[in-house]
Amino acid sequence: MTTLTCSGYGTAATVTKLAQNKISSFPRSPLFNLNGNKSKIVFPKLKLTPSVSRSPSDLSPGDPLSPSPSPSPESLKYRLQSNETLYGLFLLSFSPTLAEISGLAGYDFVVVDMEHGPGGISDALACLHALAATGTPAVLRLPESCPTWAKKALDLGPQGVMFPMIDSPEAAKEAVSYCRFPPSGVRGSAHTVVRASGYGIDEGYLSNYEEELLIMCQVESEEGVKRAEDIAAVDGVDCVQMGPLDLSASMGYLWDPGHRKVREMMRVAEKGVLGGGKAYLAGFAMPHDGPLEMKSRGYHMVSGAVDVGLFRSAAVEDVARFKMNLTDDADDDDDDDDDDAWRGRIKDADDKYWSE
Secondary structure (H helix, E strand, C coil), rough: CEEEEEEECCCCEEEEEEEHCCCCEEEECCCCHHHCCCCCCCCCCCCCCCCCCCCCCCCCCCCCCCCCCCCCCHHHHHHCCCCCCCCEHHHCCCCHHHHHHHHCCCCCCEEEEEECCCCHHHHHHHHHHHHHHHHHCCCCCCCCCCCHHHHHHHHHHCCEEECCCCCCCCHHHHHHHCCCCCCCCCCCCCCCHHHCCCCCCCCCHHHHHHHHCCCEECCCHHHHHHHHHHHHHCCEEEEEEEHHHHHHHHHCCCCCCCCCCHHHHHHHHHHHHHHCCCEEEEEEEEEEEEEHHHHHEEEEHHHHHHHCCCCCCCHHHHHHHHHHHHHHHCCCCEEEEEEHHHHHHHHHHHHHHCCC
């Protein structure tokens, strides 16, 4: 056991080197620096565990992951490479409670949407904590494709990051560069202290982060559709996410994403992505295009719902059911049988209140 002094980020520290090359560091303070003399700190009966490498995006409790150049078995990339079709949810509310419920419900992934949701980085972090508690991978959708947003999002440690409005292979290459440290990219480095590396505890982070991170580029314009095959072929792009709403808007069919011409353009993009040979196809389920239909066309990641949409539908249905029952009850006020049936419906609705 040895003791030395080092400094980092402007703060001196006393560092005690323990067995198995594990290092514990402590900020310099009167407690550890008595009368100006450095003190050796010894912990009795200190139990050490071997250092393990975890996915940069899954800091949830679980079995240790051994450092490896290939994705861990729990990662989204590994499951995609295993030819699984993954079903997910978009989280716009930035509610940690709804994030946790989504994870417990069994979604394969949850996209925390910073593009259309009201929250930013600090709000997203609370949702990532909630999802990690359920062992559910998180993907962060950025407000825009730029190095600053990418850097801040990646430092939180999601399993995936989604770049909006990618219209060309050049834009896709830039997006990938935002996710790579120099010399492979332009990502700023604070890997010794951010959540993605377990705040510096994960010694295998720099070796594994490229293999673990899922990079998703959204194609959601006519120009993007024309270049879809080239975008999908860009090295480092793992998924191409189709955006039917923005695509329909760009074509002049904002109120009709199911229009025949929009669907035809979607098929062109899908064939381009699948023909690129590298990236997986991802997208949103729509009323006219369900998850099973998408799976049959080659989609490997399908987002079937939005959290606020689910709550909105449930709330509207609940109020409508109550008002309809009130109307029915007023019409049959003198009918005892109908009155009993009404009470039964109210009881059933009350029972479902806590479960739906």
